[in-house]
Amino acid sequence: xxxxxxxxxxxxxxxxxxxxxxxxxxxxxxxxxxxxxxxxxxxxxxxxxxxxxxxxxxxxxxxxxxxxxxxxxxxxxxxxxxxxxxxxxxxxxxxxxxxxxxxxxxxxxxxxxxxxxxxxxxxxxxxxxxxxxxxx
Amino acid sequence: xxxxxxxxxxxxxxxxxxxxxxxxxxxxxxxxxxxxxxxxxxxxxxxxxxxxxxxxxxxxxxxxxxxxxxxxxxxxxxxxxxxxxxxxxxxxxxxxxxxxxxxxxxxxxxxxxxxxxxxxxxxxxxxxxxxxxxxxxxxxxxxxxxxxxxxxxxxxxxx
Numbered sequence: 001x002x003x004x005x006x007x008x009x010x011x012x013x014x015x016x017x018x019x020x021x022x023x024x025x026x027x028x029x030x031x032x033x034x035x036x037x038x039x040x041x042x043x044x045x046x047x048x049x050x051x052x053x054x055x056x057x058x059x060x061x062x063x064x065x066x067x068x069x070x071x072x073x074x075x076x077x078x079x080x081x082x083x084x085x086x087x088x089x090x091x092x093x094x095x096x097x098x099x100x101x102x103x104x105x106x107x108x109x110x111x112x113x114x115x116x117x118x119x120x121x122x123x124x125x126x127x128x129x130x131x132x133x134x135x136x
Numbered sequence: 137x138x139x140x141x142x143x144x145x146x147x148x149x150x151x152x153x154x155x156x157x158x159x160x161x162x163x164x165x166x167x168x169x170x171x172x173x174x175x176x177x178x179x180x181x182x183x184x185x186x187x188x189x190x191x192x193x194x195x196x197x198x199x200x201x202x203x204x205x206x207x208x209x210x211x212x213x214x215x216x217x218x219x220x221x222x223x224x225x226x227x228x229x230x231x232x233x234x235x236x237x238x239x240x241x242x243x244x245x246x247x248x249x250x251x252x253x254x255x256x257x258x259x260x261x262x263x264x265x266x267x268x269x270x271x272x273x274x275x276x277x278x279x280x281x282x283x284x285x286x287x288x289x290x291x292x293x294x295x
Contacts, residue, residue: 043265047194048179056193059202097197100178 030114030126036107037115044102044112053120059097061090064120073117073127077135080109106132140204142167145213155201160184162200163210171211171239175268182267185240186210192247211239214246221291222246225284233271241267245281254285 041049045063049055053064063069068090069076083101087094104112109132117124142149144167151166158177163186164170172195175183179194186195187209195203214220218227222245232238241264248255248263255263260278269277 039262042262047182047192047266048197050191056198056202059198098178100180 028126028128030118033111033114033126034118035115037111037113038119040104040108040112041115044104045116048099053116053122057093058095061088061093061095061097063116063122065122066090070117070122070124073113073124074131074135076113076117077109077127077132080104080113081132081135106130106136138201140200142200142203142208143205144169144208145210151200153200155199157200158196159186159188159198159200159203159208160195162203163195163208169210169212173236173239175237175240180266180268181237181240182244183237183240185243185267187243187247190247190250192244209243211242214242220246221287222249222280222284225280225287229276229280229283231273231276231280233273237267237269238273241269241273241277245277245284249281249285249288253288255281 048060049063050060053062053066055062055064061068068088079099080102081104084099085097087096089095106129110127110129113127116122117127137152138155139150139152140155142151142162144163149167151162153162153166160172160174163172164174172186173183174196175181177196179197182194184194184196185192187193187207188195188198188203189206214223218224222242226232226238226242231241244264244267248259252259252263257278260281264274264277264281
């Protein structure tokens, strides 16, 4: 085998390896997380919390402009991961229903919460996948 | 117990029930319309889907009191003779296998087509995702929704 042929192959292999080895995890971006979260919301949440997060008074608590939701980010992460039961008070109305735990990856938990916490008049700081991981 | 009026398929029913009773119980056991099925009981499977004020909802998880005096449509309300385009498409494509989830599937599909008359595969997947079918009839469901969409468009163009 000619030497420069050999060098070319080695160079290509090394470049390929370093690309894989040093590629960093894609940086967290709130905007794209919210966009992904919308799809998860449509599939997992919308049948009860409704399209505009309005819920159903007395039955399914609203997420839109919800004092309860926006008061505690950590609680929301727990609730998505583990479900909710028992009495809660949202915007002055008492709810006593049951929400099943939702089977999502850490990234999906962060995405869906970022969507909910930044839609329909809500504005909240980002939920990172690491926070979901820590809450498991 | 409370006396409530349920407006199901354009007919008023007065029922005397615990206001906390799930709407599904009232529809099946009190009013006697058994086309709507009980699947999981926790709004996870979609079998009990009916329309409440035009929106598909899980009737197992809504107290009957929340549905009083609102328009409720069940599978029986689509047509009296299976002539609704979604029902026609379902028959033509032979969608059901065991059939248990299908009234919920059909109600969800009907609601989807009302909102999105020409749904893409993605629209269909998004709208139908919450409806579980143990027989795995999903490809036929998708096909039938597309067929129903065509039937509805044809009907609309004739008018």
